[in-house]
Amino acid sequence: MTNLNEIEREEVKKLLVLATLAGRLMLKAGAETYRVEDTVMRICQSRKDIQYVDAFVIPTGIFISLEYKGELISYIKRVKNISIDLNKIALVNEFSRTFVSSHMSIEDGIREIKRINKIHIYSNFTQAFFGAIASSFFCLLFQGTSMDFIAAFVVSFIVSFLLSFVSSLKLSFFIDKFIASVFISILSYLFIKLGIGNSLDKVIIGAIMPLVPGVAITNAIRDTMSGDFMSGLSRGMEAVFSALAIAFGVGIVLIFFIGGY
Template identity: 40%
Template sequence: MAVTKEILTLAVETGDALLRNGAEVYRVEDTVLHILKAYEITDCDVYVLSNGIFASANENKEDACSMIRHVPLGSTHLGRIAALNQLSREICSHECSLRDAWVRLEECKSIPKNKNWVEIFFCGVGSAGFCYLFGGTALDSFVAFFIGLVLQIFLIASDRHLESKFITNILGSGIVTFLSLIVLSAGIPILQDKVVIGDIMPLVPGIALTTSIRDFFNGDYLSGAIHMIDAILTAFSIAVGVGAVITLYQLVTGGALLR
């Protein structure tokens, strides 16, 4: 009983870590099943959703056990996913004992994120690049770069103080729009819409939308619907932030610079 429960816990913990860091539902399900079978548990069932794992092992034996795990939707960390995939391969090829697997699992889960200055700098670079890609000038990209730096600083701060990502997206898109309007009001000849488009791209839920489409193609309709709703609500939050600031600006100034 104890051994079966420990193996099932290891498999679910690995699946939890994968799902929490942005892995696809079908990959998480396959990983949990392969880990269970690698430790000679063939009588097992696993059902994975975008925000939950249901697993059972040895249902028809005395050491039967089951486990349910809630996994909130989170951000993507490809480094942890790659390390967890490598761990599962070693388990399946019997290169890693049960005790070593637990140690390796904790090491995979503790892989740090990028340093703050790296995220801040490349958010600025990405914002500038998207601004130019969508028709902005070199000056627009230059302005978008610095606004992108401010946006990422806000996002890092919001991770510590704001629990709702929808509020974060509303405020983040609002800040981007407000800063672009300040630059425009200062008399700098920028294309304000291009700057805003470039700077809201780091907020756009591209991964959630792509994941939902892949889930639909794989027949995971419930998980696909969850990711699709998440993407739609995120996009709506971004639109609310941009629209609210522009509307307020037009009410205060008459919107002369936006015409």
């Protein structure tokens, strides 16, 4: 702790691993590219004797290299399965601040990151319930009736359990969203036929809202506008294909039930 100047090569390597783990955790939780780059670089620069650090982050991977006593060390980490978890972003952000400003040991840091990785503040049930609330109020926001409200709530609640089951099979985001939106449209159609809900459009619009890649679209455009073209493209592709999956899913069912026009 006192001899920060004498941290050895092993320590530097561990520091690099810590920075990458922290960065990956943030990226997986859906943080913006610049925030991840910033955090990674700040963690690396916080210890002395490191002359040069640079980080290149895109939504599918992290690349860091740093120079320590004339030697270049680099680390690459592939990132898959981004799912938004704002709590983790906040925790890692706080962690990086305390790590930089205090003399926390690197082992402690790695342990802390692993602890943060395991935190899930809401259970599946709570998230499904609130997802259903989000969908049903969204339906009201677009002038849905109280019957539409009930239909959107139930459909969204059922489908969010289905979605968490499908995504546990680890197929691909495209298939997940496709299956979920097929079920959303079938269920919505059934509800309308049963007399619960007046407008099929509004029920479906409400229920697909948790699937719509709104965050991905805005982040993609934001990244591009601020000069991170690679991340912008990558997130943009994700957004476009998520939207396509939903459109295919809903479209196929609508053609099937209503009959092609």
